[in-house]
Amino acid sequence: MTDVIEIRTGEGMLDILLTDPEGGNLISNEAGAKIVAALSALDPAVRLVRLLSTGDTFCLGRVSPMPKPGAVVTGHGLKTRVAEPALAVYAALREARVPVLAVVRGAAHGFGAGLVAASDIAIATDGATFAIPEMARDIPPTLVMTAMLDRVSMKTVADLVIGQHEIDAGAALACGLVSRVVPAAALDEAVEAFTAKALAASAVSIAAVKEYWRATPGLPYASASSLAANLAGAALSARFGG
DSSP states (O other), X not given: OOOOEEEEEETTEEEEEXXXXXXXXXXXXXXXXXXXXXXXXXOTTOOEEEEEESTTOOBOOBOOOOOOTXXXXXXXXXXXXXXXXXXXXXXXXXXXXXXXXXXXOSEEETXXXXXXXXXXXXXXXXTXXXXXXXXXXXXXXXXXXXXXXXXXXXXXXXXXXXXXXXXXXXXXXXXXXXXXXXXXXXXXXHHHHHHHHHHHSOHHHHHHHHHHHHHOTTOOHHHHHHHHHHHHHHHHHHHHTO
16 A cells, blocks of 8 residues: 655654545555654654645545454444544644644545644645545544534534535635635645745744644633733743743
């Protein structure tokens, strides 16, 4: 099987590149573990992670981890083989020390849509599409739904899941699944401009922003305000040597 994941490091950033568009950039459990390992061992100098793909497909889902028909498996076995590897990737994207930018060309379906949702920022072409087709196989896509929790309109998620409705980039922008939509010809320029601005910031400021995003969902206003002051103070203290 092709190793769909290529990890590239650059000045201040780490790229996770999906390299098998002909095969739909399907992610195996082993490839997912590679993503988790890369995100858990980021160099302190890294200020941005980018999730990109080659070709005209972002990601059509996972290499099926389901057992073969007739196999005898336990609920625990299915949990560890099917659920936990996908959830570990989503958690690693959300919990990464620095922001994660998803760059979406073409179709992001199933697990691919979850990758986009779990990323902190997503820039998509106007030709990108998003779908959660698992219910067509009578599989409840609670894993992808978890990736979308507190980030995507639940009414849109319900239509994606139950209605199996494919949405375009404009609808993805409206529901919060992506951050920005650009023409395909302008995607590289938009990504490089975003990257340049992220890398111009200090590592401590970038980490403070990500920590605030990570920690504040569900917090009372007073707690979020206190965290904001503490993170800003710590970042500024590091700048001025206090």
